[in-house]
Amino acid sequence: MNQDHRDARGPHPMSSTVSPPWSPALALSGASYSAAELSPEGDQVFLLEQRELPGVERYVTLGTAAEVAEGIRAMVVRGAPAIGIAAAYGMALAARAAQTEDAEGYLAAMRQAGAILDAARPTAVNLSWAVRRALALAASHAHQGGAERAEAMAALGRAIHRDDVEACRAMGRLGAAHMPDEGAVLTHCNAGALATGGYGTALGVIRAAIEAGKRIRVLADETRPYLQGARLTAWELQKDGVNVEVLADSMAGWLMQRGEIKAVVVGADRIARNGDVANKIGTYAVACLAKHHGIPFYVAAPWSTVDLATPDGSAIPIEERSSEEVAVIGGKRMMPEGVRARHPAFDVTPAALVTAIFTERGAAAPGEIARLAG
Numbered sequence: 001m002n003q004d005h006r007d008a009r010g011p012h013p014m015s016s017t018v019s020p021p022w023s024p025a026l027a028l029s030g031a032s033y034s035a036a037e038l039s040p041e042g043d044q045v046f047l048l049e050q051r052e053l054p055g056v057e058r059y060v061t062l063g064t065a066a067e068v069a070e071g072i073r074a075m076v077v078r079g080a081p082a083i084g085i086a087a088a089y090g091m092a093l094a095a096r097a098a099q100t101e102d103a104e105g106y107l108a109a110m111r112q113a114g115a116i117l118d119a120a121r122p123t124a125v126n127l128s129w130a131v132r133r134a135l136a137l138a139a140s141h142a143h144q145g146g147a148e149r150a151e152a153m154a155a156l157g158r159a160i161h162r163d164d165v166e167a168c169r170a171m172g173r174l175g176a177a178h179m180p181d182e183g184a185v186l187t188h189c190n191a192g193a194l195a196t197g198g199y200g201t202a203l204g205v206i207r208a209a210i211e212a213g214k215r216i217r218v219l220a221d222e223t224r225p226y227l228q229g230a231r232l233t234a235w236e237l238q239k240d241g242v243n244v245e246v247l248a249d250s251m252a253g254w255l256m257q258r259g260e261i262k263a264v265v266v267g268a269d270r271i272a273r274n275g276d277v278a279n280k281i282g283t284y285a286v287a288c289l290a291k292h293h294g295i296p297f298y299v300a301a302p303w304s305t306v307d308l309a310t311p312d313g314s315a316i317p318i319e320e321r322s323s324e325e326v327a328v329i330g331g332k333r334m335m336p337e338g339v340r341a342r343h344p345a346f347d348v349t350p351a352a353l354v355t356a357i358f359t360e361r362g363a364a365a366p367g368e369i370a371r372l373a374g
């Protein structure tokens with residue numbers, strides 16, 4: 001990422017645009033914005049600068065796989081499916097940059113780009129899933145010419161993007177039937193259009209339920225420390241005219257006790273073979289509360305988030321991010337100098353606390369998720 005992007009909190013008129021290029025995935029999602037796009041020529045990646053939402057809506061322009069990796073690490077783009085799509089587009093940039101006609105040289109360059117992208121964030125399996133798919137394609141077309149390889153890699157990124165929007169729509173239709181006819185549904189973090197190719201997983205379920213005529217209002221946990229709920233979920237639902245209110249994370253238990261919350265639906269970063277679910281830190285606490293109060297707790301995720309190679313949640317790597325992201329809010333330090341904050345960015349909700357998982361392949365009890373592998 002060049003300096004403009006690394007330091008992307010201020011206005012950088014030379015490096016930013018206000019709208020993404022048109023793409024088939026964007027058209028399919030129905031939104032006016034997109035977390036990640038590849039330019040029509042395949043030479044630039046546009047990321048919606050999510051760290052500046054809800055105040056500023058702009059895109060940073062990236063020209064190399066390493067810049068895309070830095071955008072993922074720094075959370076310019078975030079959300080499991082969206083970082084997988086961004087990584088696939090990063091691999092398209094790498095294929096374009098690999099000018100060599102030598103197949104081995106090309107493969108070495110692609111492996112190197114894949115390793116950089118894969119290392120950007122450890123928990124969401126969609127990232128390594130997308131890199132693996134790109135490397136498999138690279139191995140199959142390494143002997144072709146540079147232009148052909150670059151075109152094929154760009155097409156793969158666009159297909160992964162389009163498929164993700166279609167998966168969101170499919171799981172949305174499925175999950176909508178499980179939503180209450182009316183009342184409040186709680187969600188945690190942002191599992192919406194901003195976290196996916198478009199439409200969203202958990203928010204896709206909510207959108208589909210509302211499109212089907214259900215009178216749902218949304219309670220969005222603010223989701224400390226990055227505030228994905230307050231900043232992102234509230235932003236995208238407000239754009240759609242959905243009734244949304246934000247809760248400080250500590251408020252959900254009280255509202256459940258009062259009977260105000262009818263269901264919980266969240267996304268996932270990785271689902272293990274036994275149905276344990278890694279998702280944004282705080283999800284486990286919400287699931288425990290839901291169990292205690294007899295409230296259904298649903299997870300919506302594309303099949304690319306299901307990791308059958310990981311037997312259970314204890315084997316899922318949990319990202320630890322910087323103390324500063326917890327300690328400093330809006331530029332102000334909220335704890336004494338010299339005191340460190342803990343920052344596990346994800347937690348694991350045991351399968352026993354999950355009512356059902358919705359994927360594009362169908363709905364399943366968490367313990368039966370492997371059945372959908374076909």
Ligand SMILES: CSC[C@@H](O)[C@@H](O)C(=O)COP(=O)(O)O
Nearest residue numbers: 078079080189191195267268280
């Ligand atoms: C459809 S996205 C589901 C998850 O990726 C989402 O809930 C989440 O935990 C995102 O974490 P983030 O740290 O913002 O990348």
